[in-house]
Amino acid sequence: MNLQTTGLSHNFQENILSYYDIGKWKLDQAIFLHAALVMGYEVEDCLVIEDTIIGVEAAKAGGFDVLGFANNYHEVYFHNKSTRVFHSMDDLLHLVSSST
16 A cells, blocks of 8 residues: 555565465564565575564564664664664665675
8 A cells, every 4th residue: 555655566566565475474584585485586685675673683584684774763773683774765776786
């Protein structure tokens, strides 16, 4: 629904996955592993962008490289858990490019 509201849903096509698809609940590493499998990627070829500490922990538990999207209040927690931390979506393209 959020992707439709923002006009972004066409960018994802059939690659919209849910915990309901796999019978798990937020936030479990299984959703990240499921997404990699469905899209045909190995864990080491993936990059997760997450805005919650529990999401970062779940992705890391699955073996993923994780960028933490943090605000100033939560930044300290993200530094201890994420591969890298960023504060502005304007920085994301550069971070993703440097991760490949």
